[in-house]
Structure formats: C-alpha cells, structure tokens
Amino acid sequence: MLKINNLVKKYGNFKAVDDLSLHVKKGEIYGFVGPNGAGKxxxxxxxxxxxxxxxxxxxxDGIDALKNRRLVKRKIGYMPDFFGVYDDLKVEEYLEFYASIYDIEGKEKDELIKDLLALVNLTDKKDAYVDDLSRGMKQRLCLARCLVHNPELLILDEPASGMDxxxxxxxxxxLRTLKDMGKTIIISSHILPELAELCxxxxxxxxxxxxxxxxxxxVMDNVYKTKSIKIKVIENADNVINTLKEYVEVSNVKTLVNNIITADFNGNDEVMSSILERLIMKKIKVVDFTTMEGNLEEVFMKVIGGENIEEH
Known part of the structure; x- marks a missing residue:
C-alpha cells in the first residue's frame, strides 16, 4: 500500500528525514516509533x-504520490496530533462540513455521518459543541473526519496523545475495527506498550x-539475542537446575525464593518444548513455565541508546 524509497527532507544543512525507506503492506497497522524530532x-x-x-x-497503492498528489489524497486520511479550534460548531455540523468538501450531500451524507458517529462511539454527542468535548472525544471525532471520504490509508499522528x-x-x-474493514493504518505513538499490542x-x-x-x-528477537525462562515448581528445584544444565542453549541458571528458577535461553520453541517434556517425565510438579522477553519500551531505549538496559 505504501512504499517510501530513499526519502530525504532537508532544512538547510539539517536532515529531518535521512534516506528513509519503508514498505507498508495493505491491511497492516504499522507503528512509527522514535523520540521527539526523529522525523516521524x-x-x-x-x-x-x-x-x-x-x-x-x-x-x-502503486501511484507516484509526489507527482499525483490530488489523485492520492482521496486514498489518504490524515489525523494530526493537534485537533484545532472550532468555535460554535456542533459535532454533526463538523462532519457535515467535511462531507461537503467531498461533495457528499443529501441522504448519503446523513447515512455516512450516522455510521461514522456510531463507529467512533459519539452518536449521543452529535448535538454537542466540538469545543465542549473531552480530549478523547475530540480525537475520535477527528478520526471520524478522516474517514469521511472512505480512504484506504490512514495516517495517524499520536492519536492517543493526552487520552485517559x-x-x-x-x-x-x-483501530482494530478499521483494520478488519481492510484499512491500512500508520500510527505514531509514545505509548509503546499499546503499539506492541496493536501493530x-x-x-x-x-x-x-x-x-x-x-x-x-x-524486532525484539533482533535486539534480545537471548530470552529468559522462568520455572516455578512445588518441590525438587535442584532437579530442575540439573536438567537445565544438560542443555547448551541454557545458561546463567539461578534459584529464587519459592522454588522459582530462572535462566537465559537462546534456543528455539522445539528446545523449549523438550525442556518442559523432560521435567514432566521426571515427575517434577511444574506450576509455571514461561518466557520473559523485553518489552517495546526497553527495545526502544536499547536501540536509540538512551540508557543501559539489563540483558534478559
């Protein structure tokens, strides 16, 4: 749906975007992660x-967007990180105004606005003034505005910023509903755990x-070459340790309180399954057997070099 090849944006000698190349496939939710000023x-x-x-x-969608801006704009819905000010304008009037820009009138307009308000859960706010809405409601209304012309590609800049x-x-x-409808979504956010769930x-x-x-x-596998495994048993922790030491993929085995054992692991799922199978065959009563991986926030900090993150 979107291909960016060797994109550069200069302001004098400063490069805000420096030889950036990306490929976003149709139907993806693609997350832009980066510090302020990164070029997102x-x-x-x-x-x-x-x-x-x-x-x-x-x-x-295969069209040269830089040479055919008017053509591709109908394929794009852009949501900025700042909503703007709309004095004395009601929610329904706000959407009617944007529908008129795309020559959507009459019964088609009425049905469209009804459907959009239902999608963003603002049906009961159609007669409320835009400036009286909460931050979250304004963001959802702005998303509805982006959908007026039924674009295929949504570009959302910090859509959850300031929300409770x-x-x-x-x-x-x-956003999940829109993905199910076949929309391609590009989203930037500082709420990294939610990007991990969504993208x-x-x-x-x-x-x-x-x-x-x-x-x-x-991305996580690339940053974290090893995972950690955590095993909790009712008893026989020493037997678990001895079993783990038989595997070359396991290192740094530690015993914690309450019969919890942790270790570094650089094997695949088959090896992981083999370890669990061995423990069960030895009649060790396993209560919990999980992997512990770094989260997206830790990956982000490791990649940009913002701080030293302990290896998992």
Missing part, C-alpha cells in the same frame, strides 16, 4: 501531501533514519 511527523506530512520532500520517492486509559482502550478498539509491524526511527523494522517479535 515530517515523514507523515510528506506522505499525506502536506509537505514537499527534498528527494526520494513515495508510492501509494478508558479513551485509549476505545481508540484501540476502533502488525513497527519501525524505530532516529535522526530521520530507520534503525530497525519488522514485526514486534522480529
């Missing part, structure tokens, strides 16, 4: 046709460059 918003604005690039290529936990959950559920793929950007990309699991 700049890239999103270039893709949306709101900012000219210095060099590079952008293709949306309830509003963030509502936004996540809406099919992510890219970590720093200094305008793509540092690492892939599925969340691929």
């Amino acid at each position: 918003t700049t890239t999103m604005k270039i893709v949306s046709g709101l900012l000219a690039c210095t060099s590079g290529e952008v293709y949306i 936990p309830k509003s963030r959950i509502e936004m996540k559920n809406i 099919t793929n992510i890219v970590i950007i720093q200094g305008g460059k793509a540092i690492i990309s892939g599925t969340v699991k691929e």
Whole structure:
C-alpha cells in the first residue's frame, strides 16, 4: 500500500528525514516509533501531501504520490496530533462540513455521518459543541473526519496523545475495527506498550533514519539475542537446575525464593518444548513455565541508546 524509497527532507544543512525507506503492506497497522524530532511527523506530512520532500520517492497503492498528489489524497486520511479550534460548531455540523468538501450531500451524507458517529462511539454527542468535548472525544471525532471520504490509508499522528486509559482502550478498539474493514493504518505513538499490542509491524526511527523494522517479535528477537525462562515448581528445584544444565542453549541458571528458577535461553520453541517434556517425565510438579522477553519500551531505549538496559 505504501512504499517510501530513499526519502530525504532537508532544512538547510539539517536532515529531518535521512534516506528513509519503508514498505507498508495493505491491511497492516504499522507503528512509527522514535523520540521527539526523529522525523516521524515530517515523514507523515510528506506522505499525506502536506509537505514537499527534498528527494526520494513515495508510492501509494502503486501511484507516484509526489507527482499525483490530488489523485492520492482521496486514498489518504490524515489525523494530526493537534485537533484545532472550532468555535460554535456542533459535532454533526463538523462532519457535515467535511462531507461537503467531498461533495457528499443529501441522504448519503446523513447515512455516512450516522455510521461514522456510531463507529467512533459519539452518536449521543452529535448535538454537542466540538469545543465542549473531552480530549478523547475530540480525537475520535477527528478520526471520524478522516474517514469521511472512505480512504484506504490512514495516517495517524499520536492519536492517543493526552487520552485517559478508558479513551485509549476505545481508540484501540476502533483501530482494530478499521483494520478488519481492510484499512491500512500508520500510527505514531509514545505509548509503546499499546503499539506492541496493536501493530502488525513497527519501525524505530532516529535522526530521520530507520534503525530497525519488522514485526514486534522480529524486532525484539533482533535486539534480545537471548530470552529468559522462568520455572516455578512445588518441590525438587535442584532437579530442575540439573536438567537445565544438560542443555547448551541454557545458561546463567539461578534459584529464587519459592522454588522459582530462572535462566537465559537462546534456543528455539522445539528446545523449549523438550525442556518442559523432560521435567514432566521426571515427575517434577511444574506450576509455571514461561518466557520473559523485553518489552517495546526497553527495545526502544536499547536501540536509540538512551540508557543501559539489563540483558534478559
């Protein structure tokens, strides 16, 4: 759905985007991760046709977006991180205004607005003034506005910024619904655990460059070469330790309180299954057998070098 090739955006001698290349497939929820000033918003604005690039290529659904901006804009729904001010405008009037921009009128407009308000859970707020809405409601209304022309690609810049936990959950559920409808979604966020839950793929950007990309699991596996395993048993912790030491894939075995054993593990799922099978064959009463992997926040900090993260 989206291909970015060698994208560059310069401001004088400063490169806000530096030779960035990405490929987002149709139907993905693709996460942009990076510190402030990494180039996420700049890239999103270039893709949306709101900012000219210095060099590079952008293709949306096979169309050269830099040479056919008017054509591709109908395929894009862009949601900025700042909603704006709309004095004396009601929710329904707000959507009617944007529907009129796309020449949607009459019964079609009425049905569209009804469906969009239902999608973003704002049906009971249609007669409320926009400025009286909560931050979360405004964000959902802004998302509804992006959907007025039924775009195939949604570009959402910090859609959950400033939301309370309830509003963030509502936004996540809406985005999952949109994915099920076949939309391709690019989303930037500082709420990294939620990106890990939501996104099919992510890219970590720093200094305008793509540092690492892939599925969340691929990125984590790339950063963390070893996992940790944790085993809790009712008794015979020493027997568990002896069993673990038989595997070359296991190292740094430790015994914690309450018959909990941890160890570093660099094997695959088959080896993991073999360990559990051996423990059961030895009639060791296993209460818990889990892997402990780094979370996306830790991966982010390790990749950008923001702090020293203990290896798992």
